[in-house]
Each structure stands twice: as structure tokens, then as C-alpha cells.
Amino acid sequence: MKHRYLPMTEQDRSEMLAEIGIQSVEELFADIPEAVRYKGRLPMSEALDEYALLRHMKRLADKNADFDSHVSFLGAGLYDHHVPVVINHVISRSEFYTAYTPYQPEISQGELQAIFEFQSYICELTGMKVANASMYDGATALSEAAVLAAGATKRRKIVVSGAVHPEARQVLKTSAAGLGLAVAVVGCSDGATDLAQLAQAVDGETAAVLVQYPNFFGCIENLAAIEQLAHDAKALLVVSAGPLALGVLETPGKLGADIVVGDAQPLGISASLGGPTCR
Secondary structure, three states: OOOOOOOOOHHHHHHHHHHOOOOOHHHHHOOOOHHHOOOOOOOOOOOOOHHHHHHHHHHHHOOOOOOOOOOOOOOOOOOOOOOOHHHHHHHOOOOOOOOOOOOOHHHOHHHHHHHHHHHHHHHHHHOOOOOOOOOOOHHHHHHHHHHHHHHHHOOOEEEEEOOOOHHHHHHHHHHHHHHOOEEEEEOEEOOEEOHHHHHHHOOOOEEEEEEEEOOOOOOOOOHHHHHHHHHHOOOEEEEEEOOOHHHOOOOOOOOOOOEEEEOOHHHOOOOHHHOOOOO
């Protein structure tokens, strides 16, 4: 076998080609005009052995500026936090590193237990009755919450605070455009959502009001006042919350939030050069 980590023999290849009625792999590309096909070899280095490859990849990785060599004050939703060494020990236990998706419960009991614990803690932090596990990141979770609200209320307008992370608002606008939802952005006053502008923006067509808590500028939104504005218009209140801050702030659920989303990266997940994280 030419490649010991690729479990396909030449006989396997021949049988697959025969099944679809061709003689070679090149025939799969017959529809691509000859004039636009790449000729020759790609400008790549020769294959390296494992030791040389590891050294090469280490040299490339060392070119990155990371938290081990630099102090970062960038923040903006992705932070460097100390992770107690016991964490890596616990998650390396075989009870917890079973299949990624619990489709086969007989081999996924550790994962099911971990998901249950995660959901239980999230419910305690947010003050909500149930939690899922989960979306792809905090930004997509916020977008999905807006879509959920639109479906639940049968309305097409989303009102979002300008103090919500700008990247999350970009994701929201992208999703909304594909679904035909209108997005209205409310300005800020003294670092927090301008309640007067919010009151003007929320109307009978509003499906949800989206705010961040604490917001992108680090200010604490007046959720009680925002909740009243949203619910008076029979819109849903969606709160994108910082999980660490919820250890000292009143829970969004107790303040009337209908949907709470967020990003779990601040709980101690590696920044991973920008993601992925956990939501």
C-alpha cells in the first residue's frame, strides 16, 4: 500500500473506477477544458519525514504572536484566561472524550454526561430554564436567536443595539438578508444603548430586541428598561451575555430575557488564533 494511513488499495481504486464506467482518475476532469488545466508540478517542496516536518511546522508556528510570548489587550470577545491544569486532566479522561455527536448512546455516555453538566451550568449562569449545546459561536448564536424570534412572533423586523459586537451584527445582517428580515441598529449614549432611540425603533413589526450584557464597550445595559420596551411591543428580548460577568451580574433570565446567547470562550477555552470557540 503506497500510503499506509489511507486505507484504499489499488484494487479498491480500480473497482470504483469500473463502477462509474471510466478507466482513470483523469477522466473525472474531462469536463474541464484542456486550455485551463494546470500543467506541470505545483511549486511545492519534496516530502519530509516526520521529524523534519515537525521541526518545520514548529518554525512556522513560532512566527505567530501568541499569549505565551506577548501580553494582549485586544479583547473584543476573545480573551486570554488562566486555565487550571486540572481541566486538561479531567477532559483527558476516557469517560469524557467519546464521540463528538451522541448518535450512538452506548459509546457516548461520557459525552452525554458532559453535555448535561454544561447545560445545567449555563442555566444557572443565565437564569434560563433550558439550554442547548450548542451553536457554532457567539455571533451565529445571536443570529439564530433572531431567526428563532422571527419564526415565533411571525414578524420580520429585528432591532439590535449598536453596542453589540460589530462582528456579531455583521453575521446577523448576513443571515437576515437571506431570510428577508429587516435589521434596525439603535445608537448608543454614554456607552450603552440609547433608550430613547430604542423606544422609537421598537414597534408592532418588531420580532426581537437584541442587546449585549455587558456590551461591546464594557458597559452594563439597563435590561429591566429594555425588557419593558420589548415586551410592551410583544417582541422578544434576546441577550448576548458574557458568561464570566454573569458570576456577579443579575441573570438575564431574572430580568426578563426570552433568549440568552453568548460565547463560552471566556470560561477558559484557548483563543486558537481567533477560533473556533464554544457557544
